Amino acid sequence: MITFSHAILAYDLALIVVYCLDFIVRSRRNDTVVAKAPAIAMLVCLCAGTIVVGNDRIEFALMGLLLLGAAAFGYANFLAFVKRGVTFSILSNHTRPPAERIPDAAFIAIDDRLHEMQGHGWAEPRDARWSLTSAGHRIARLRELLIRLLQIEAVG
Amino acid sequence: MILAATLISAIVAIVVSEVIGHGRVIYTRMATLIAAYGVACVIADSVVKRFGGSMSDEFVIPLSVVPIMAAWLGFRIHLSNSITLEMVTLLEHQGPQSTQDLVRAYDPQKHAETRLRILREAGYLAGEDDHIAPTAKGRVVLVLIRALCGADGPRAVASRLERRRGAGA
Numbered sequence: 001m002i003t004f005s006h007a008i009l010a011y012d013l014a015l016i017v018v019y020c021l022d023f024i025v026r027s028r029r030n031d032t033v034v035a036k037a038p039a040i041a042m043l044v045c046l047c048a049g050t051i052v053v054g055n056d057r058i059e060f061a062l063m064g065l066l067l068l069g070a071a072a073f074g075y076a077n078f079l080a081f082v083k084r085g086v087t088f089s090i091l092s093n094h095t096r097p098p099a100e101r102i103p104d105a106a107f108i109a110i111d112d113r114l115h116e117m118q119g120h121g122w123a124e125p126r127d128a129r130w131s132l133t134s135a136g137h138r139i140a141r142l143r144e145l146l147i148r149l150l151q152i153e154a155v156g
Numbered sequence: 157m158i159l160a161a162t163l164i165s166a167i168v169a170i171v172v173s174e175v176i177g178h179g180r181v182i183y184t185r186m187a188t189l190i191a192a193y194g195v196a197c198v199i200a201d202s203v204v205k206r207f208g209g210s211m212s213d214e215f216v217i218p219l220s221v222v223p224i225m226a227a228w229l230g231f232r233i234h235l236s237n238s239i240t241l242e243m244v245t246l247l248e249h250q251g252p253q254s255t256q257d258l259v260r261a262y263d264p265q266k267h268a269e270t271r272l273r274i275l276r277e278a279g280y281l282a283g284e285d286d287h288i289a290p291t292a293k294g295r296v297v298l299v300l301i302r303a304l305c306g307a308d309g310p311r312a313v314a315s316r317l318e319r320r321r322g323a324g325a
Contacts, residue, residue, distance in 0.1 A: 005158060005212040012219040028304070031312045063159045067220060070227035077230020082304045083312040087183070087237065087271050091280060091288070092301050092309030098285045104268035107313055110259050113240045122244055129252040132244065140248035143241050151179040152235060155270055156242025 001054035011064055014045055015071050022075075033079040039072045157207065161200045161217050166224040169196040182232045184278035193218075193225055239267070 002010070022038040046064040053060045081088060089107040114130060117123040122136035132140065147154055173192040177185045197218040204213050235241070239262075246261050247253060253261065275281045280297055282289035288298055301309070308314040 003210075003212075005210060005216050008158065008216045008220060009212055012216065012222075015223060028306075028311075031315060059159050063162070063220070066159070066163075067223050071223040074223055074226030074228075074230045077234055078226070081230070081233060083310050085237075085310055086239065086268075086313075087275065088301070088305065089310050089313045090268065090271055091275060091297065092305060094275075094281055094286050095288055095298060095301060098287075102317065104272060105264040106317065108239060108262075108264040108267060109316060110239075110243075110255070110262060110264065112316065113243050114255065114258070116240050117244060120240075122240075123247060126252065129254050130247060130258060131252040132247045136244055137248060139241070140244045143235065143245060144248075146235055150174060150235075152232075153179050153181060154235075154242065154245075155181055155237045155274065156239055156245070156267065 002052060004053055004056040004060055007049050007053040007060055008063055011042075011045065011049055011067065015042055015067060018042055018045075019071060019075050023079075027079055031083060033076050033083060035072075035075060035079065038075070039068065042068050042071070157204065157209070158213060158216055158220070161204050162220040162224070165193075165196040165200040165217055166221045166228070168199075169193040169221065169225065170228050172196070181236055181274055181278075182229060184274060189225070189229070193221060197221055242267075 018038045018041055019035075022035055026037065027035050046061070046068060049064060050057055050061050086107045090104050093101050093104060093107070114123070117130075117136065118125070120135075121133055122139055123130050123132050125131075146152070169189070169192040172195070173182075173185070173189040176188050176192070182189065200217050201209075201214045204217065243258060243262060246258065250261060272281070272286065276286065279289055279291070279293055281287065282291075282294070288294045305311065
């Protein structure tokens, strides 16, 4: 049996090691942004941890779920930024001499974004025009609300 | 208590960095975010210690706040920078559009220039030809790009461009 804080410390370190290993061994070499394997591995660790922790089992389970959810979400966004990010692509483009660069606007692939919206069920083509679905309207309103609330500079 | 201290530290760090950052794009003010994280964790650690927390509790809080901050970072970048979300907003405001009308309304050239401007203002690009700045920050960016993306830049973008070149040939 180990104490709660030692168990959380071990779980935190395991999260960092597992996600770093996943990036080095698997995710760096493919095009996907959702990595299920490390999340499943850490869920197994969480279940095992809940058994071996000596005190505050419920707090351990809640904390483990919070950390795992946050890590999985943060990692998916990190992979999206590193593999599909337009800003990172522009930066990467500018590591080359000017004559070898691609025009920066080429990184913004509107067709892919339209298909992504369709894939998420946010928009659909109707009579050769793109229309928002009810889910798309909800997402648009939610984004606008968050941007207004947090007073964010939208770069889009 | 550790769960509450972790959550409060993360929320304080996020709120403080947002207030100081005035809504600017988050990757242009990473130092503020890291400083806010550090201060929030130091305060949380001192409170936990005062209420009888152990030595390991003092390591647990800063370490546990990291995934939460990473999730916030991802969410925040997505919210401000996502092209897909920007196009959803365009459709919400302008109603149904053809692909050509959407391209015209979105204006990829203007958006690419906006991103360039932000990268310049943040000190990532410098000089007349917008090269990576020859500073410590620039060197870190170069190392990061090579380590995370490889020689061709972001993998999915590079393979999409490659496919387009193949289809166009």
